[in-house]
Amino acid sequence: MAHTAKKKTFLLDTNVILHDSSCIYAFEEHDIAVPITVLEELDRFKKGNEILNYHAREFVRTLDALSGDRLFNGGVKIGQGHGRITVKLECEFHPDLALTYEKSKPDHRILNIAYHLIKEQPKQQIVLVTKDVNLRMKAKSLGLMSQDYTTDHIKDINTLYRGHRIEEQVPEQVIEQLYGESGDIDPGFLPPQRRPLANEYLVLRNGRKSALSTLNPGTGTFKRVDKTAAYGIVPRNAEQTFALHALMNPAVRLTSLTGKAGTGKTLLALAGALEKRKHYQQIYIARPIVPLSNRDSGYLPGDISSKLDPYMQPIYDNLGVIRNQLGATGSRHKKIEEFLEQQKLVVSPLSYIRGRSLVGIYFIVDEAQNLTPHEVKTIITRAGEGTKIVFTGDIFQIDHPYLDTYSNGLSCLIDKMQGQDLYAHINLEKGERSELAELATNIL
Secondary structure, three states: OOOOOOOEEEEEOHHHHHHOOOHHHHOOOOEEEEEHHHHHHHHHHOOOOOHHHHHHHHHHHHHHHHOOHHHHOOOEEOOOOOOEEEEEOOOOOOHHHHOOOOOOOHHHHHHHHHHHHHHHOOOOEEEEEOOOHHHHHHHHHOOOEEEOOOOOOOOOHHHOOOOEEEEOOOOHHHHHHHOOOOOEEOHHHOOHHHOOOOOOEEEEEEOOEEEEEEEEOOOOEEEEOOOOOEOOEOOOOHHHHHHHHHHOOOOOOEEEEEEOOOOOHHHHHHHHHHHOHHHOOEEEEEEOOOOHHHOOHHHOOOOHHHHHHHHHHHHHHHHHHHHHHHOOOOHHHHHHHHHHHOOOEEEEEHHHHOOOOEOOEEEEEOOHHHOOHHHHHHHHHOEOOOOEEEEEEOOOOOOOOOOOOOOOHHHHHHHHHOOOOOEEEEEEOOOOOOHHHHHHHHHO
């Protein structure tokens, strides 16, 4: 949070804590108030193996370590350079809210506590921090200051790392040298401000001549990138060629692919994984389950397999595309069925994979834009020896109610990891699903 001269009190909503259990350390010297309603809601989340459950438990433990009798009476100091934290108890529902807001709803009880704080401390700046845009609007309707929790937001989506670019007017001999025997050239022909990051991909052009290349962080030189098929899938443009190169490069242990629908993110990731299958013990393909219309999967009919099929079907659809490219009688077509039967290729909801040891695994996380930054970090930190992790998603198509283009885990990953030797990213921009799909994506 930005430093300001006047000390503030930040009142935290439950969703902020479930997003980041260490959030109390993000407000610098300012004070923090936690409504008792929030503690009641956290109690419902304590049991389970989801990231939300982890955050609920961690926050309660942190609060318990800080607490004494004063936590409910004036608050306690959080630590050096930080303000105080206090728990605010319930109070009589204020008449100004009673006609408009239902008393039993937790959000309205939080609003009521915030409203009472303003009335009791008119000279103190009270700010309600919530990731719920509706609650922010309700707060503002009462004259309360309210804001999103932006500590882990990226600053500018327009300058987010794309992973590839075009360099025009490259000396002709540079391109010729790339096509030579070694295929390696020093990047010194580029001015310092145009030097690429580790594993960044470039299209080098001189008139009609061009070459695809990437910066090898091990040698510090450009390496030519050739168009290579993967398990029957042939890249259709330079971006897809770059993506498959990153997906099949053993030195790149972490890869992210972004792009709109139809650019081939999931298909390329699956094809790259299958092509390199022999180098890994298993291939895991997982995606977070974000229920439609905020309804849990328990509302869907049938057993657990039937409930999850709608979420997993897009992955099976992409496997079907790969099978069709291979031909029904081909050995590789049959291999996919064998991989599925022997659980060497596992398709599963992300929550079913959390907690497992990721050793020697090619791990694809689809729809990663619906993950929080902490969830992305948790997945990566589970990577053991010989594991490669791939995140795919569209940062402009988010289904999570408390995430957006600036705050989702995939955007944060790209922003923080760019330039690392083990990381490569490609933003796929050209749709290849069909002419009709491309038209609908761009026009509608």
